[in-house]
Amino acid sequence: MLTLSLFLNGIVLGLVYAAVALGFSLVLGVSGVINFAHSITFTFGAYFFWAMYKHVGYLPAMLLAPAAVAVIGFFVERLVIRRVYGQDPLFGLLITLGFAMGMEELIRMVFGPATHNVDAPSFANGVIIFGNFLYSQYRLFIALVAAIMVAAVWLFTEKSRYGTVVKAGMFNSEMVGALGHDLYKMRIWILVLGSFIAGLAGILAAPIWSVKSGMGSSILMPSFLIVLMGGLGSIPGTLVAGLMVGITLSMGVLVAPRFVDIMPYILMGLIVYFWPRGLMGQQNIIE
Amino acid sequence: MLKIENLDVFYGQAQVAFKISLHIKRGHFVGLFGRNGSGKSSVFRSIMGLKPPRVEGRILFNDTDITAKPSFTISKMGIGWVPEDRKIFPNITIKRNLQLGEKSNKALKSDRLFSYADAYRFFPKLYEMRDKLGSQMSGGEQQMLTIARTMMGNPSLLLLDEPTEGLAPNIARDVMKMILEIRKNFNTTTIVVEQFSETLLKHMDYCYVMEMGEIIFTGEPRLLLDDEGLQRRLLGVG
Ligand SMILES: Nc1ncnc2c1ncn2[C@@H]1O[C@H](COP(=O)(O)OP(=O)(O)OP(=O)(O)O)[C@@H](O)[C@H]1O
Ligand SMILES: [Mg+2]
Numbered sequence: 001m002l003t004l005s006l007f008l009n010g011i012v013l014g015l016v017y018a019a020v021a022l023g024f025s026l027v028l029g030v031s032g033v034i035n036f037a038h039s040i041t042f043t044f045g046a047y048f049f050w051a052m053y054k055h056v057g058y059l060p061a062m063l064l065a066p067a068a069v070a071v072i073g074f075f076v077e078r079l080v081i082r083r084v085y086g087q088d089p090l091f092g093l094l095i096t097l098g099f100a101m102g103m104e105e106l107i108r109m110v111f112g113p114a115t116h117n118v119d120a121p122s123f124a125n126g127v128i129i130f131g132n133f134l135y136s137q138y139r140l141f142i143a144l145v146a147a148i149m150v151a152a153v154w155l156f157t158e159k160s161r162y163g164t165v166v167k168a169g170m171f172n173s174e175m176v177g178a179l180g181h182d183l184y185k186m187r188i189w190i191l192v193l194g195s196f197i198a199g200l201a202g203i204l205a206a207p208i209w210s211v212k213s214g215m216g217s218s219i220l221m222p223s224f225l226i227v228l229m230g231g232l233g234s235i236p237g238t239l240v241a242g243l244m245v246g247i248t249l250s251m252g253v254l255v256a257p258r259f260v261d262i263m264p265y266i267l268m269g270l271i272v273y274f275w276p277r278g279l280m281g282q283q284n285i286i287e
Numbered sequence: 288m289l290k291i292e293n294l295d296v297f298y299g300q301a302q303v304a305f306k307i308s309l310h311i312k313r314g315h316f317v318g319l320f321g322r323n324g325s326g327k328s329s330v331f332r333s334i335m336g337l338k339p340p341r342v343e344g345r346i347l348f349n350d351t352d353i354t355a356k357p358s359f360t361i362s363k364m365g366i367g368w369v370p371e372d373r374k375i376f377p378n379i380t381i382k383r384n385l386q387l388g389e390k391s392n393k394a395l396k397s398d399r400l401f402s403y404a405d406a407y408r409f410f411p412k413l414y415e416m417r418d419k420l421g422s423q424m425s426g427g428e429q430q431m432l433t434i435a436r437t438m439m440g441n442p443s444l445l446l447l448d449e450p451t452e453g454l455a456p457n458i459a460r461d462v463m464k465m466i467l468e469i470r471k472n473f474n475t476t477t478i479v480v481e482q483f484s485e486t487l488l489k490h491m492d493y494c495y496v497m498e499m500g501e502i503i504f505t506g507e508p509r510l511l512l513d514d515e516g517l518q519r520r521l522l523g524v525g
Contacts, residue, residue: 180362
């Protein structure tokens, strides 16, 4: 039973990671920027939600907080990220990492260093019982919302007209521009979309991990690993890699509790050794 | 229709084209020939506003200065570019590759628009393969797709960069036939970059030859057809 619980926890965690990593991957794909500021959208989502959910209600806050995060994403693009388009990817990485660290400080200044707690919503506050197995309703709710987000993004890229432009842009953005599609606009939209999703993921995680200024940093590395493992711009790849990391972290405690933290890195090393472009990638991230 | 005045082209500090001037008339079929590395593709990239390179000088399209405008703007104004090395999108289907060539602005004036039906009529292979991924195409098929994809945007000026490069002779012949066929049907002003092509030259209205970043020949095709010495130089056998 413990094994099953841990396995399910791993899936839930993996779906949240995958949702965060998707935004990371899409932005990297269409803009060529390794956006380490992506982590603060996760943190902001949780803080905004914490600040408003008791006043406006759980579900409205679940929409309003990510929307506010999306606006932040918009300004981050305008003020920071657009400066590094077309430059050495290292610039983008450094400038966004610096920006994220600054924002983390700002959050500590504004909201204080203390950890805040968020209650699970009343409609998902109990346990589900299957025979003699109990599982948290709230975790199932997280899994559901995260899975919907991943599926929605997948549908968008596979089925919509604009999604085709995005997919092509991940492969060769110069060619997409030369065919008459406005890349600058596309880059903004993708960043806004990625910010919204990561903001929502931060909200989902809040009742379990609680709200703290460092929560973004703690998800940054796993999501970066997932992008490398899944393959740039591949949504199925990101999902599979997310689940692998989630399950590894969660079940790893059964095998070697002291080494859990390093396991995703080993996994990444193995995968990138055998599949340099990630599990389902068509391009290396710096090609 | 297109007027390039004293164009200098740079990659970083290195200058690769010097005081290039081209004058392309509406409806014309023009050749831009030259050996490897002479700077032909860089001129096309400059027209399309792509970076790199960096340019100095002036590029006028229908009397509007388009020098270093963003490429999507230039594309929307009606210049279509078929790059060297094809550049299809391997991760989406052929139909969607074609769809990407369509323009959202319906301000297209031409009375005869290039449609999916045209793409499939000129290149029946594309119809057969329409639901396959771009990655499943051969080189010749990819070349046909890039031409059709750019034509989907109904450009008034078409830039073709080495459309027969690396193709088997019979496939290259098919591609050239299609280019001439499309021109006959749509009368699109076209500039073709090749090292040299006698087949195409015979249908051209005008041609230029570049060497080491400079225009070394400008004139009627027959002058070049008569100049066997220059032809040999272009083909690298002289
Ligand atoms: N991205 C780049 N960075 C630096 N130099 C470049 C770049 N692209 C081209 N060059 C240089 O510019 C010069 C002209 O190259 P260009 O590709 O325009 O020639 P080309 O006539 O199209 O040749 P080819 O027939 O081989 O396609 C060459 O010396 C080339 O090395
Ligand atoms: Mg070239």
